[in-house]
Amino acid sequence: LTGAQDGSVRMFEWTRPQQLVCFRQAGNARVTRMYFNSQGNKAIHPLQCGVADGEGFLSIWQVNQTTSNPKPYLSWQCHSKTTSDFAFITSSSLVATSGQSNDNRNVCLWDTLVSSGNSLIHAFTCHDHGATVLQYAPKHQLLISGGRKGYICVFDIRQRQILYTFQAHESAVKALALDPSEDYFVTGSAE
Numbered sequence: 001l002t003g004a005q006d007g008s009v010r011m012f013e014w015t016r017p018q019q020l021v022c023f024r025q026a027g028n029a030r031v032t033r034m035y036f037n038s039q040g041n042k043a044i045h046p047l048q049c050g051v052a053d054g055e056g057f058l059s060i061w062q063v064n065q066t067t068s069n070p071k072p073y074l075s076w077q078c079h080s081k082t083t084s085d086f087a088f089i090t091s092s093s094l095v096a097t098s099g100q101s102n103d104n105r106n107v108c109l110w111d112t113l114v115s116s117g118n119s120l121i122h123a124f125t126c127h128d129h130g131a132t133v134l135q136y137a138p139k140h141q142l143l144i145s146g147g148r149k150g151y152i153c154v155f156d157i158r159q160r161q162i163l164y165t166f167q168a169h170e171s172a173v174k175a176l177a178l179d180p181s182e183d184y185f186v187t188g189s190a191e
Contacts, residue, residue, distance in 0.1 A: 001049055003031030009051050011063070022069055029055035036063070037088045050095070052083040058097055060112070076116045078108055087136035087143070089157070094121070096157075098145050100130030107131050107145050107155065122160045126153045135176040135185060144185055146173025152187060 003009045007028025010019040024031075030053060037048040037060075047063040056079040059072035078086075079099030086097045095110045105123035112119065127147030135144045142163070143155040150169035155162055169189035177186045 001034050001036065003034045003051060005030045007031060007053065009034065011049070021063075021067075023049070023061050023072070024051065024059075025069070029053040029057065032083060033085045035086070035088065048088075050086060050088065052078075052086050052097070052099070054082050056080055056083050056099060056101075058083050058086055058095065058110075060095075074112055076110075076119065078110065079106070081130070084130065084132050085134040087134050089136055089138070096134060096136060096143050098127075098131035098134040100148075104128060106147070107134065107143065107153065109157065109160070124153070124155060124162060126162060126165070127151060132172050132174060133176045135178050137178055137182045137185075139182045144176055144178070146176055146187060148172045150189060 001011050006026040008026040009023040011021045012019050032054055033052040035050055048060050049063055050060045052058050056077045058078050059075040061070055061072045078097040079101040081100040083097050083099040086095055089096055093113050097108050104125045106127045107124040109121040110119045111121050129148040131145045131147050133146040141157045145153045150167050150171055152166055152168045153162055154164040168187045171190040173187055174190050175188035
């Protein structure tokens with residue numbers, strides 16, 4: 001799966017030189033993050049891919065499309081300025097997003113099974129200048145976010161509250177990684 005500054009999103013297969021599908025054409029907002037849904041399976045939930053963009057939107061497609069330019073089955077504006085990252089949670093029915101919004105609701109939880117007007121489950125007011133990255137820790141039901149000013153926030157999804165906030169870097173947090181046992185996480189910054 002590839003995404004570009006020109007907004008295009010294309011899917012390729014290792015053994016074929018041409019693209020299989022073009023999910024978005026050039027001329028859209030720049031792609032900020034893309035993921036396959038790791039919980040997808042052919043029997044219950046078909047494999048999905050999600051794309052966040054610089055205008056605050058998150059779009060999700062089913063991967064097993066037969067058309068060359070499929071429409072997303074879900075697309076909505078999650079943040080008023082940009083959606084920088086997202087995570088599929090619980091078989092893609094719950095999605096967490098990070099980004100920048102005018103009202104500082106920069107980390108949000110969304111329910112994909114309800115109408116777009118009611119899909120926002122909870123919005124966390126955090127990261128004054130926007131959240132840049134997001135990591136989900138499924139074993140502990142935690143979200144970890146990094147912000148433009150170097151801060152890290154740890155959220156409890158079940159209780160919908162911020163557990164910890166601390167400054168990890170002097171500049172924007174650009175990367176988060178979680179070890180498989182969820183004992184540690186690592187941050188990387190623009191500096």
